[in-house]
Every structure is written in C-alpha cells, then in structure tokens.
Amino acid sequence: MNIGEIAKRAGVSRSTVSYALSGKRPVSDDTRRRIQQVIDELGYRPNASARALANGRTSTIGLVFPPAGNHYTGMQLDFIGSVVEAAAAYDYDVLLSPSGVDSDRSFQRLLAERRVDGAILMEIRLQDDRVDHLAALDLPSVAIGRTASADGGRWVGLDHTALAAACVHHLSDLGHHRVAFVNRPERLLRAGYESAHRGLDGFTKAAAERGLTVRTYSCGDDAPSGQACMERILHDDPATTALVTLNEAALGGLYRGLAHAGRHVPRDFSVTGVVAGRWAETVTPQLTAADVPAEEMGRLAVDLLVERLDHPDAPPRHHLLAPPISLRASTGPAGASSA
Amino acid sequence: MNIGEIAKRAGVSRSTVSYALSGKRPVSDDTRRRIQQVIDELGYRPNASARALANGRTSTIGLVFPPAGNHYTGMQLDFIGSVVEAAAAYDYDVLLSPSGVDSDRSFQRLLAERRVDGAILMEIRLQDDRVDHLAALDLPSVAIGRTASADGGRWVGLDHTALAAACVHHLSDLGHHRVAFVNRPERLLRAGYESAHRGLDGFTKAAAERGLTVRTYSCGDDAPSGQACMERILHDDPATTALVTLNEAALGGLYRGLAHAGRHVPRDFSVTGVVAGRWAETVTPQLTAADVPAEEMGRLAVDLLVERLDHPDAPPRHHLLAPPISLRASTGPAGASSA
DNA sequence: CGGGAATCTCGAACCGGTTCGACCAGTCGC
DNA sequence: GCGACTGGTCGAACCGGTTCGAGATTCCCG
Numbered sequence: 001m002n003i004g005e006i007a008k009r010a011g012v013s014r015s016t017v018s019y020a021l022s023g024k025r026p027v028s029d030d031t032r033r034r035i036q037q038v039i040d041e042l043g044y045r046p047n048a049s050a051r052a053l054a055n056g057r058t059s060t061i062g063l064v065f066p067p068a069g070n071h072y073t074g075m076q077l078d079f080i081g082s083v084v085e086a087a088a089a090y091d092y093d094v095l096l097s098p099s100g101v102d103s104d105r106s107f108q109r110l111l112a113e114r115r116v117d118g119a120i121l122m123e124i125r126l127q128d129d130r131v132d133h134l135a136a137l138d139l140p141s142v143a144i145g146r147t148a149s150a151d152g153g154r155w156v157g158l159d160h161t162a163l164a165a166a167c168v169h170h171l172s173d174l175g176h177h178r179v180a181f182v183n184r185p186e187r188l189l190r191a192g193y194e195s196a197h198r199g200l201d202g203f204t205k206a207a208a209e210r211g212l213t214v215r216t217y218s219c220g221d222d223a224p225s226g227q228a229c230m231e232r233i234l235h236d237d238p239a240t241t242a243l244v245t246l247n248e249a250a251l252g253g254l255y256r257g258l259a260h261a262g263r264h265v266p267r268d269f270s271v272t273g274v275v276a277g278r279w280a281e282t283v284t285p286q287l288t289a290a291d292v293p294a295e296e297m298g299r300l301a302v303d304l305l306v307e308r309l310d311h312p313d314a315p316p317r318h319h320l321l322a323p324p325i326s327l328r329a330s331t332g333p334a335g336a337s338s339a
Numbered sequence: 340m341n342i343g344e345i346a347k348r349a350g351v352s353r354s355t356v357s358y359a360l361s362g363k364r365p366v367s368d369d370t371r372r373r374i375q376q377v378i379d380e381l382g383y384r385p386n387a388s389a390r391a392l393a394n395g396r397t398s399t400i401g402l403v404f405p406p407a408g409n410h411y412t413g414m415q416l417d418f419i420g421s422v423v424e425a426a427a428a429y430d431y432d433v434l435l436s437p438s439g440v441d442s443d444r445s446f447q448r449l450l451a452e453r454r455v456d457g458a459i460l461m462e463i464r465l466q467d468d469r470v471d472h473l474a475a476l477d478l479p480s481v482a483i484g485r486t487a488s489a490d491g492g493r494w495v496g497l498d499h500t501a502l503a504a505a506c507v508h509h510l511s512d513l514g515h516h517r518v519a520f521v522n523r524p525e526r527l528l529r530a531g532y533e534s535a536h537r538g539l540d541g542f543t544k545a546a547a548e549r550g551l552t553v554r555t556y557s558c559g560d561d562a563p564s565g566q567a568c569m570e571r572i573l574h575d576d577p578a579t580t581a582l583v584t585l586n587e588a589a590l591g592g593l594y595r596g597l598a599h600a601g602r603h604v605p606r607d608f609s610v611t612g613v614v615a616g617r618w619a620e621t622v623t624p625q626l627t628a629a630d631v632p633a634e635e636m637g638r639l640a641v642d643l644l645v646e647r648l649d650h651p652d653a654p655p656r657h658h659l660l661a662p663p664i665s666l667r668a669s670t671g672p673a674g675a676s677s678a
Numbered sequence: 679c680g681g682g683a684a685t686c687t688c689g690a691a692c693c694g695g696t697t698c699g700a701c702c703a704g705t706c707g708c
Numbered sequence: 709g710c711g712a713c714t715g716g717t718c719g720a721a722c723c724g725g726t727t728c729g730a731g732a733t734t735c736c737c738g
Binding site for chain 2: 043045046047048049050051052053058060063074076077080081084085088091093094095096097098105106108109110112113114115222223224249251252253255256259278281282283284286
C-alpha cells in the first residue's frame with residue numbers, strides 16, 4: 001500500500017497526503033483527519049527507500065568495525081550497543097560494516113552506494129586512509145580514536161598515552177620497579193592501531209621518567225594467549241612484580257598464568273591497565289584499572305555525527321577522554337609478600 | 340554522478356548502461372568497454388536507495404536484538420559478529436534494531452518501512468508475538484531460539500533442555516547430590532525467555548530423575564550479582580557442592596563468591612553450565628561447560644534467511660543444536676576435599 | 679533477393695515518495 | 709469594489725535506478 005492508494009481512498013491528491021504527513025504545508029483539519037483515518041485503517045507506513053531517494057537522506061549511519069578475524073572485545077560490544085541506542089534516539093538506524101581496509105567490498109557498498117548518511121569508524125589507525133576516503137566521498141564521519149593528523153576532524157578518543165602513564169605512576173608510587181606491558185596483538189601494532197601505539201608510548205615514557213625496568217609484550221586477544229604471555233613474562237624476568245595491560249580479552253589468561261606460577265594478586269604481583277569497568281569486575285581480585293567509558297564514547301560519537309548531519313557547517317569538534325583509575329583490588333605495594 | 344551522466348559521457352542511453360552493468364541483456368563488447376571506462380574514470384557506483392526502490396529489495400537484513408538495558412553477554416557479541424560476516428558473504432548488509440517489543444518504534448521503522456528484506460530475531464520468548472507480527476507484514480524472518488509453537492517456522496536454537504540435563508547428569512555422575520541452578524535475571528524469566536525457561540525445565544526434570552536436592556536462583560547479568568547470588572546459595576544450603584549456570588555474565592562473580600567463601604574449585608565445589616567456549620576459558624579454573632556455538636548459530640541463521648529470500652517457497656527448515664559438554668577444569672568428584 | 683530471426687540499442691514507463699509552481703477560494707485593507 | 713495576501717489543494721516534475729516493448733542492423737537461409 002503506497003501513498004497513491006491512501007490518496008485515492010481519502011479522495012485527495014498524493015501531494016496532499018505527503019503534506020499532511022510532513023506538515024510542511026498547511027492542510028485543513030478536516031482533510032488531515034480523513035487522511036489519518038485511512039492511514040490508521042490500512043496501517044500504512046511510507047517506504048524508506050522511496051523517501052531516501054527523494055530527499056537524499058537515508059536516516060542511517062554506518063558503523064565500520066573490524067572483521068571478526070580479530071576477536072571482539074567486551075569493550076567493542078558495549079560500544080556498539082551504545083551507538084545503536086544513541087542513534088535510535090535521533091531516529092537513525094545503524095548499519096554494520098565489517099571492514100578493515102578502505103578498498104573493502106563492504107566499505108564500498110556502504111559508502112559509495114550511499115547506503116548511509118555518515119559513518120562512525122572504529123579501531124582507528126595512526127595513519128588511517130579511511131578518513132580521507134570518506135571525506136573524498138563527501139560523507140561525514142566520526143572517528144573513534146584519533147589519527148596522527150586529526151587536528152581538524154571529528155573524533156572521540158581515549159588519551160591512551162595519559163592512561164598508560166597513569167598506570168605506570170600508580171605502580172611506581174606503590175614501589176614497583178620491574179614492570180611488564182601487555183599490548184594488543186603484534187598484528188594490530190604493525191597495522192598501526194592508535195590505542196596500541198599511544199598506550200605503548202605513554203607506558204615507555206612514563207616508565208623512563210620514573211626509572212623503571214620494563215619489558216613490553218604483544219599478546220593475542222584471548223585467554224590462552226594471555227596465559228602464555230604471562231609465562232613468558234615470568235620466564236624472561238622472574239623479578240617482575242607488576243604489569244600494565246591494554247588487552248582486555250587476555251586478562252583472564254594473565255590471571256591464570258599468575259595463579260599457576262603461584263603468584264598471588266596483589267600480594268606478589270600487581271595488575272592494572274585500561275579495561276572497561278564491567279570487565280574489570282569479572283576477575284578476582286577485581287582489576288584496578290582506567291575504566292574505558294565505552295558507552296559514553298558511543299553516545300558522544302553519535303552526537304558529533306548527528307550534529308554534523310543536521311548542521312553541515314558546524315565546526316568540527318572532538319572529545320579526548322581520560323577517565324581516572326578506579327582503585328579496586330589488583331594492585332598493592334611492591335614487596336608485600338616479603339614484608 | 341548518476342547513471343544518466345555515465346550514459347551521456349559514453350554516448351549511449353541510460354538503459355544501455357543499466358544492461359551493461361547487470362548483464363540482463365546483451366551489450367556489444369565495444370559499448371560495454373566504453374561504458375566501463377567512463378565508470379572507472381568517474382568512480383561511479385549505483386545509488387542503493389534508487390536500486391532498492393526500483394527492484395523492491397534492499398539487500399539488507401535486520402538484526403533485532405534486545406535494548407541495552409540488559410547488559411550484553413559475550414555470546415551475543417560473537418553472534419552479532421558472525422551474522423554480519425555471513426551476511427557480507429551473501430552481499431547483504433546488516434541493520435541493527437534495538438527492540439524488545441513488537442510495538443517498538445524502531446521495530447516499526449525497520450520492518451514496516453521496508454528498510455530490510457528480512458529479519459533475524461534474537462532473544463526469543465516462548466510466546467513471541469514478533470514472529471507473527473513479521474509474518475503479517477509479509478517479511479521473512481529467522482528466530483534465534485524457538486517459541487512454544489514454532490513447528491512450521493524457520494529458526495536455529497539451542498536445545499537448552501538437553502544441555503541443562505547434560506550438566507545435571509555430569510554432576511550427578513561425579514557424585515554430587517546438592518546442586519544449585521543459576522538462571523538469567525528474574526525479569527527475563529518473567530518475560531518468558533525461552534532459554535531461561537527450557538534450561539530451568541531441563542535442569543529440574545533431570546535433577547528429579549537423579550534424585551538430587553536442588554535450589555534454583557535468578558541472577559543479574561553482571562559479576563557483582565553473581566557474587567551476591569553465590570553468597571545466597573551457600574547461605575541457603577552450605578552443603579551445596581555444585582552448580583549449573585546459564586548466566587555467562589555472572590560467571591566471574593560466582594567464582595569470586597566461592598573464593599571468598601574459601602571453597603576451592605573443583606576440589607570443594609564444581610561449576611558447570613551453558614557458556615560460550617571463549618568465555619569459559621577466561622575463568623580459572625576453566626569452566627567445564629556446554630559450549631554455545633554462537634558463531635555457528637549466526638551463520639546458520641543467515642543461511643536460513645537467505646535461502647528464504649532467494650527461494651520464496653522453499654519449505655521452512657530449522658536447526659536444533661546440542662553441543663557436547665567440553666570437559667575443562669571446573670568440575671570434579673563430590674567429596675574430594677574430605678577424601 | 680526477400681523474409682525471418684538474432685543482436686543491439688533506445689525511449690518511455692515505473693518504483694513510491696517529495697516538492698515546486700499554480701490555481702482557486704476567502705479575507706482584509708483602503 | 710478592487711487588489712493583495714493567505715490558506716488549502718492539485719498536477720507535474722524529479723530523485724536514480726530497472727525493465728518492457730519496439731525499432732534498427734545485420735545475418736542467414738530458402
């Protein structure tokens with residue numbers, strides 16, 4: 001049932017029905033009521049494709065996230081959920097695109113075929129051609145994370161440098177001197193993932209300032225890799241007493257590695273890092289960590305994008321978040337076991 | 340740049356361009372080459388909305404999942420990922436719809452406005468009006484889980500009854516007599532979630548057959564609730580020696596509750612349940628569980644839906660999965676501690 | 679050498695909406 | 709009493725594709 005059918009049954013023209021629905025021109029109360037009644041009877045809803053074609057907007061935003069090859073982390077889940085919810089509040093739908101590279105088939109589909117009005121890009125790399133690619137297609141976008149040259153863009157990011165440094169300071173203040181760093185997988189580091197790079201940077205610099213002895217590791221995004229990584233850490237330097245991790249998915253494995261080595265957390269070994277609060281609470285003892293505010297980030301990203309869509313010449317804005325470290329139970333003074 | 344522009348530059352009509360692209364009518368090699376060259380030069384891609392309007396298919400499937408009010412579980416994440424990936428393989432996009440109820444605004448948007456060609460429904464309830472609602476709108480759908488009356492439909496489900504029973508048998512075989520059951524939140528049970536109901540059923544019946552003493556609990560989808568639930572279990576019956584859980588998100592909390600009560604897993608207490616393998620591995624000791632094959636389920640759901648979309652009169656099919664219990668390290672013989 | 683089929687191409691109509699310009703009342707002001 | 713303005717409605721054009729029917733060539737065969 002289309003708008004012509006409604007018009008016929010209400011005894012008016014198609015355009016009048018359209019105006020009655022959109023309110024863009026006055027329609028007499030009488031006519032409007034008649035139209036509304038027909039619509040209610042037939043349960044009519046205007047066809048989205050036709051509307052999109054006519055007015056050039058799909059009311060859909062694209063969420064470009066990495067393909068499942070990499071395991072998803074809990075943080076990504078929270079993020080997706082909050083984006084969908086925030087978008088719904090603005091009457092936008094969310095189209096998912098699994099896409100790492102800009103030449104991707106699905107990236108093309110979504111963007112070049114104008115399936116969406118704008119896009120949110122997850123898993124940003126320091127050099128990320130996707131951003132420019134989108135700009136070239138004249139599609140508004142918001143990045144989650146900031147590229148190396150993101151001064152003028154729209155993005156919401158986490159200050160990984162500062163967060164990793166905060167973790168180091170926390171451990172250093174507790175008297176730890178030999179600290180390990182557990183990063184995301186090697187593959188992501190090589191691809192230039194900004195969180196992995198900036199986190200590593202922040203860690204390294206802060207550790208150098210505090211004069212700590214450090215080792216850095218890459219670790220797969222799953223529990224078994226975490227356990228293996230922990231074994232390597234203790235093998236490489238058994239005197240290590242603490243670690244900082246960016247790798248949420250490996251967390252359970254890191255804990256298990258410590259348990260198997262007979263190291264008690266936090267008495268013998270302190271663990272901290274950058275992890276969404278909800279997941280920090282699943283381990284025992286609960287993780288002292290900089291809580292990634294995934295939900296807030298999703299909301300902010302949608303706000304930024306919608307602002308751009310509604311006001312094409314609004315100046316770009318961005319949000320750099322640096323949540324404080326939540327003290328839970330996984331860190332303690334160095335040397336507590338021998339004290 | 341639209342098809343008319345391409346036609347003009349290639350010196351042919353719009354229809355010829357269309358046929359050159361779709362191959363639905365022969366086009367001379369010469370013309371085709373000229374057209375292709377113009378297309379490549381301009382980077383032209385046909386507009387998705389226009390195409391959808393013309394041929395009545397959006398090449399998009401809707402994924403209807405519960406609103407974020409309930410926390411997402413890891414299983415849902417894996418599921419979403421696999422759906423997106425499987426859909427991409429068939430050249431379908433995935434539109435997310437956060438929607439619990441069928442009268443939902445976003446449910447209406449997606450379906451009545453024909454934004455999608457079909458839908459996959461997550462978090463099915465025993466009586467789920469959404470299925471009928473979709474059928475009434477003449478929209479193909481696949482349910483994840485089966486309603487009480489799902490004989491003729493398309494669905495892929497987990498045999499929660501059998502899985503919960505298998506857990507009971509496993510524990511009973513190990514000599515446990517006093518067993519607790521940790522279900523999803525009360526709220527979901529009241530709403531009629533099929534997994535919660537069938538799981539509870541399977542547990543109760545199997546326990547009765549084996550003559551076990553049982554208590555059943557509902558527990559929030561997060562670690563703190565899990566911990567609280569564990570405390571209640573041990574308070575209500577300190578002689579409890581094992582539990583079965585359907586609640587993945589509470590798992591970490593349950594373990595913590597046991598640790599705080601000084602019960603060692605699996606020496607003093609056995610834990611098992613229905614949990615995605617990836618998450619079963621994050622706890623220590625790793626959970627012996629019926630591994631939810633979330634990825635496979637997502638793939639199968641997409642297969643079923645695409646089959647229906649491509650062959651409208653293919654007879655409905657379904658898949659009822661019952662993965663075996665993976666023996667890991669969280670269960671052991673009853674009374675091991677006193678032996 | 680004429681007629682029918684096959685090949686290639688074009689114009690027009692259509693999908694289901696939105697929007698512009700125009701027309702026809704009435705009303706108001708002077 | 710006439711022009712200007714306002715409110716309400718309509719028809720037509722348009723968004724950017726697809727598809728149908730038919731025309732123009734070429735080719736083959738009797």
